[in-house]
Amino acid sequence: MYKQLVTFTLTAVSLAFTNAAFSHTRLETPTVQDGVRVTNNIVIGHGCGAEGTTTGERRPVIGTSVVFPDGVDSTITLDGQPYAGNLSDFISNWGNIPKLNYSRAVFDLQGSKTDSQGNVLGFWVGGNPVPVDMNGYVSFRTSAVLFSEEPTAACVSSVKFYISIVDICEITPTSGFSESTVGLWTHNSLGTPYDRQGTEDDGPASLTVTRTSALPASCGTGQVVEVKPSAAQINRDMPINYNGQQVWPQ
Numbered sequence: 001m002y003k004q005l006v007t008f009t010l011t012a013v014s015l016a017f018t019n020a021a022f023s024h025t026r027l028e029t030p031t032v033q034d035g036v037r038v039t040n041n042i043v044i045g046h047g048c049g050a051e052g053t054t055t056g057e058r059r060p061v062i063g064t065s066v067v068f069p070d071g072v073d074s075t076i077t078l079d080g081q082p083y084a085g086n087l088s089d090f091i092s093n094w095g096n097i098p099k100l101n102y103s104r105a106v107f108d109l110q111g112s113k114t115d116s117q118g119n120v121l122g123f124w125v126g127g128n129p130v131p132v133d134m135n136g137y138v139s140f141r142t143s144a145v146l147f148s149e150e151p152t153a154a155c156v157s158s159v160k161f162y163i164s165i166v167d168i169c170e171i172t173p174t175s176g177f178s179e180s181t182v183g184l185w186t187h188n189s190l191g192t193p194y195d196r197q198g199t200e201d202d203g204p205a206s207l208t209v210t211r212t213s214a215l216p217a218s219c220g221t222g223q224v225v226e227v228k229p230s231a232a233q234i235n236r237d238m239p240i241n242y243n244g245q246q247v248w249p250q
């Protein structure tokens with residue numbers, strides 16, 4: 001009886017930890033195949049508050065801001081080593097990949113974030129709170145991502161894009177950011193006001209594109225590429241503009 005109770009308690013504790021880990025804001029489908037258009041969701045799993053805060057103590061998310069690396073001045077690694085070349089050495093068509101699916105099912109307001117050419121590199125939604133005991137699904141679609149034909153890409157089996165997300169529970173200037181006003185699903189060491197506080201770089205969501213065609217045998221298990229946004233891009237693209245005005249942070 002005692003033994004059963006201990007087992008049950010340990011299971012409950014480990015489940016609680018698992019849930020906490022999975023309730024960070026993430027993509028519903030974090031891995032997609034190359035060449036395939038995929039409908040996806042940003043899943044807002046909980047409101048603002050320190051990790052371990054109970055659901056009832058959390059503050060509801062009233063909006064979220066999502067930024068994909070633009071691939072222009074992004075930081076690229078190849079098998080964990082800094083890579084000085086271009087993203088086009090690995091992916092032939094990065095740019096204008098994500099697109100928000102219009103919906104007022106969760107939030108009343110939404111908009112795309114674009115670069116100077118009009119390519120979508122992120123989006124925002126907001127306007128009303130997600131109840132703290134529920135998930136918020138923000139629907140979007142990624143168009144087909146293609147591996148480059150360049151020899152540099154020949155042995156690459158996957159490319160992982162880190163997606164920076166800020167869940168907003170109260171509109172403040174960046175000086176007002178805290179665990180109760182924002183959920184920072186961002187890198188911890190870019191040096192921007194949006195950086196997640198923490199020693200581990202476990203903030204961002206990610207989208208991994210995997211190659212479906214077989215690699216040449218000489219490639220072995222293949223190489224992995226990772227792409228992170230620059231600080232300049234996060235500073236430029238994370239704020240939310242609405243009707244020509246920056247409405248967050250402010």
Ligand SMILES: [Cu+2]
Pocket residue numbers: 020021022023024025045046051
């Ligand atoms: Cu979490």
